[in-house]
Amino acid sequence: MTRPDTATAPAGPGPQAPAGGGRSRRGAPRTYDFRRPTKLSREHVRVLQIAQEAFARQATTVLTTMLRTGARMELHGIEQHSYDDFLATLPDPCFLTTFTIEPLGGKGLLAYPLDMAMAGVDHMLGGSGAAHQPERPMTAMETTITTSLLTRLLQEFAASFAHVTELQPAIDGIEYNPALAQAAAGSDTVMVARYTMSIGSREGAASLVLPFSSFQQALDSAASPQLSESAQRTRQRAAELLAARLELVPVDVSVRFSPLEVSSEDLLSLTVGDVLLLRHPRDAPLEVTTNDAVFAHAIASNHRRRLAAAIVPAPSAVKDPA
Template sequence: MAPETSTSAERTGGRRSRRRGVPVPYDFRRPTKLSRQHARVLEITYETFCRQWATLLSSTLRTSVQVELDGVQQYSYDEYAATLATPSIMTVFDPEPLVGAGVLHLDTPLMLTFVERMLGGTGAHEQPLRVLTDIEAVLCRGMVERTLGELAASLTSIVDLKPHLSSIEQNPQFAQAAAATDVMIVASFHLQVERIEGTATLALPLDPLSAALSAAELRVASPEELRIRRLMRDRLDDHLEHIPVEVSVRLNATQLRPDQILALVPGDVLRLPHAAEAPLEVVASDTVVASAVAGSRGSRLACLIVPTPEESSR
């Protein structure tokens, strides 16, 4: 028995070190919209949910159950759905009063272990990867509804959640809980029932969740904290106004074939598709921010900002 206990501890320790010690790649094309402070609040909240969920499962299955938070990450719904195995238990619920839909996903073998223990079995054997029967689906629905109740109790400091279970899908590709590009905050959990291990994920829509976190933060903040926040925001705005930004002025671009480019020699003249009366584009970071006409100021080239063609046509 001692070697088995040691191995379990090593697995748990290794999982925690991977979550907290190893850097996670950052995709600058998809910046994180959840602030670090809000992410930390969610982690603390989900840690509470883990304890309450473990208590619920332990009393229901009549054995010790461990639930640990592996992390909180941001995904588009399409990316999240692509990570889910088929078949698996994907429950869609209405996270009232938050707008949108939430998803609680569990591994099918893990849920079958739960069902076996609820029906009086030991749940000690490896479960097959298959769809649930009608009876198993009813037991699964009851378990998920009680889990959503524990989730609502854990989120009381953030939002008065009243989740309603909408549907249970065993093929994640058929569950259209959100648009493909909708951003979700996904919490990953690791569950262990004696020697059986599995995973679960909880996905909530980012925008309404962030709004609820901000509102909860304002409710608990003292007047002095609010004053300091306003002061910090004003200072940040003042500094941003004086940060130098590189801008350029450009004409409309033209297109050339590779052979034309290779044939260019000093002195060649290129015809640009830019009318003489058309304004130039003022560009910052490849984004057009204004229109201008060319000119000079003393011995230096300069430009005069003018109304954009759209503004002129109004």
């Protein structure tokens, strides 16, 4: 099924209105999958466009400086796809770099033509980049040279998205076959920024792919208007009530001896009357735990005819007398 083009991708000029006075179309129709509804709102696209245009400007500077030739990155549009659908648009072979986006989960992907990646290596080695470039995986030396360029580009990517969320991207891997670039699950929704990229006399299409699920909360925060004072007070009061209630949540607490390791044979041969040596020192305190995490130490005691545990300093906190 089709629908008119939306603001998430640039629309070309529509056809002229018919002579009979019919309505003109806003743009060419595009495929729409109702099983995967649009998740990118206009506000999201606006926030992304500011960040991606800033990245394009900084990438242009980095490419021009490091390659010592005329270079350009220009944003063409921002789209939403499933990851499989995006990969289907890439040529094989292609130069693809996957990178982590800590502290967010998931991975990003930067893709551009392989001949332009090879030409970049040629430029950084002092060549003109005009010669025919081989369509093959890079050698170890070529990969190392290209990695220095990619690292600079990712630094500018993080700076461009600083107003959206703090990022510490790092290169995860380099691939040449789109089917092997596993930055996301095939059905995951990704945000694709399309660029026109030129290096010297070469020009091609570049793509920056980011997982929508990882950026959704940050995009919502960046796109929402500033809260009023009353809304801020309401949110702060809600946070205080939540913190107060968290202190009343019951948790299971255990007091235990030091863990003991036994062989599977000994464990299976245990019978009634056997004695299991705990090897817990007589003067060592017991461990007070919750969810297998030790948070205090105690010694056995009693209180009103009930067995109890008296909290004592941790063994490491007890200092030897001078």
